[in-house]
Amino acid sequence: MAAGLPAAAQEASPQLQPQRIRELVHLVRQDCGSCHGLTLQGGLGPALTAPALRDKPRESLVATILGGRPGTPMPPFRGIVAEDEAAWIVDRLAEGFPPDPGASR
Template sequence: MPWPHSLRRAALALALAHMAMGSDAETAERVTPSVSRQQALVHIVRQDCGSCHGMRLTGGLGPPLTATALSERPLLAVVSTILHGRPGTPMPGWHPLLSEEDAQWIARQLQAGFPEESTP
């Protein structure tokens, strides 16, 4: 399914900003959240994103967020979708609650196979 023009434009803007900062790998090293923040982000994704994308992230109202489903998507496009949503769809932008660093970490985890929530 082709991406809407506004999403492509947002992904391009984010990609250009990151090109000035370095490669995805370099950026990824600089934006690893603390262990406690990682746990909070896993909970947010499993609960909030899971309410639309399925509790196992295999799809529901929204498309699946599995490593296989996201394997062809550029990392920065996934980050842009997390932060800015998808206009014309129920997917909201999460930038009021998540930093760009949070979104980058989530996107990398989704593309690798998202971790389960740890229980205390």
Template sequence: MPACAQRASPQSERMRELVHLVRQDCGSCHGLTLQGGLGPALTAAALRDKPRDSLVATVLGGRPGTPMPPFHGIVAEDEAAWIVDRLQEGFPADPGAGR
């Protein structure tokens, strides 16, 4: 996925929307603190050895046969990459924070 190599950050308003999306939508299955729930943990430690491109593909395409839905159409590929980068670094503790 060549576009995944891009490291552009979304505008600050969109960053807040993406942080909210992760906290609310992803958190509903992965736990509100992203420590795991129905879905696995999305902490930096849990994702440390996972390939970035594979995680971006999961965000965009979901996981067939599991409850993980696709977010393609809700987030763009560069936004999915931004989310994955934040998750692998340790997602912002403050729901209003971006990076």
């Protein structure tokens, strides 16, 4: 799919400060991982791996992070992360989230 994540991730990944990157990595591991599995392979929520997200539009995933999914356990993270930070998370997931807890980009 032309609008798939890998191409979108290469186009425009926001530049964030190293401290904020560490905070976002922690957020994904702790908050997202609590429902999507500690390795993001799925749990209460679906897998957040690169193959699982490959055909999902980037904008839709960013909107889901910010607004949640009504009628599901997925909460909104607007107010916790900005739109560019949600896009950064989506781009990292599209690349394969850093497997090592100390890894960040």
